[in-house]
Amino acid sequence: MTVPQKVGVVGGGRMGAGIAQVFAVLGSTVVIAESADQKAALDRVETGLARAHERGKLTLSPAELLSYVTTVASPADLPSDLDLVVEAVPEIPTLKVEVLALIDKTVSTETIIASNTSSISIAELGVALNDPARFIGMHFFNPVPASTLVEIVRAPTTSADVVERVREWVSLLGKTEVLVNDSPGFATSRLGVCLGLEAIRMLEEGVADAESIDRAMELGYKHPMGPLRSTDLVGLDVRLAIAEHLASTLGERFTPPQLLRDKVARGELGRKSGKGFHEWESK
CATH class of the missing domain: 1.10.1040.50 (N-(1-d-carboxylethyl)-l-norvaline Dehydrogenase; domain 2)
Structure with a gap:
């Protein structure tokens, strides 16, 4: 299994920062796209790493791991050569579709695009992408670093290869996946x-x-x-x-x-x- 080398996270709130943190700990370089307050997003990651360090969960120092994480102001500013982008903006369908369409235009056609949505149909959101085969749900749970579950949501259009790669990444994160078929609210x-x-x-x-x-x-x-x-x-x-x-x-x-x-x-x-x-x- 191969660690994703470059990961993008769109949204730097509690969930987005948690997702960024766990991928940084895994060894990925992470770019957070946060339009409101980039410093607050980094502060959330820093706080999470400090808590993990206090619990003896890190092999590298918080400062070293934080150096793996950078921020940009918009999904349009993400690097194109990302292995994975996780959308983690508020649970508003129109906002998610808008953000996903922008991600789709920005990153490579080889990049896997995931949504952290907890309730909205992946097929419904997938209309924003030119190639919905590379789109999948990765529903993390709060607090992301401590939670052991990731709900992987497979739409009818999601390719089998994308499903398997995401399952591998979830395993590398030290989390357990449940694979469900797309439906509002999932399981x-x-x-x-x-x-x-x-x-x-x-x-x-x-x-x-x-x-x-x-x-x-x-x-x-x-x-x-x-x-x-x-x-x-x-x-x-x-x-x-x-x-x-x-x-x-x-x-x-x-x-x-x-x-x-x-x-x-x-x-x-x-x-x-x-x-x-x-x-x-x-x-």
């Missing part, structure tokens, strides 16, 4: 959101408080994290966007509860804002 978001939305409805209806609902699933079903705490970790705004997309494609059972809409409107977004369904220490 993980579809099931995770379904459970999370029902937990929110239970809270809304006064069945139990948030701590009790989460503890019931953790102790009774051996979930490592309850559905409301998991929603806080993902981000209530992210979960709302996914639920709205799934409701539009799979039906009303994914309609977001009003409580979720209200919390997002108040800026209660979960861990990243300090408050969601639980209280969190500000980072």
Whole structure:
């Protein structure tokens, strides 16, 4: 198996920075395309590497690994000779299509293009590319460095060679892959959101408080994290966007509860804002 030598990541938020970090640790040179704040993107990678170093997870120093990572302002500024580009912009279909079309025009025809989308059909996004055979879903989980799972999403047009190369790269990252066929929400978001939305409805209806609902699933079903705490970790705004997309494609059972809409409107977004369904220490 061969490590991808050059990797591009479009989007330098929490997920994009995490993806950049794990590929840098693997030994790839990484370019992050971030239009809003390139310094903040690098700071996120630096912080992640420092935490990994504290846990004894690195063989090279954080400073040396950080030197593998650079930034540019736009996908149009990415090098053309990348082995892989992972799109990790917000879960807005029109934005993703726009970004993917720009990536497609910029990189070599040999570059594999992946989306980190957690819910949007890969076939739907693939219309942005001239050759959708090289397009695949690589759904990483938050926090990327600590999570052991990558959901690989294969569209009907994705080539078998691309699937195998991505499976190899996921293995080299030290992560476990699940391979699923393309469908809105795939396997993980579809099931995770379904459970999370029902937990929110239970809270809304006064069945139990948030701590009790989460503890019931953790102790009774051996979930490592309850559905409301998991929603806080993902981000209530992210979960709302996914639920709205799934409701539009799979039906009303994914309609977001009003409580979720209200919390997002108040800026209660979960861990990243300090408050969601639980209280969190500000980072």
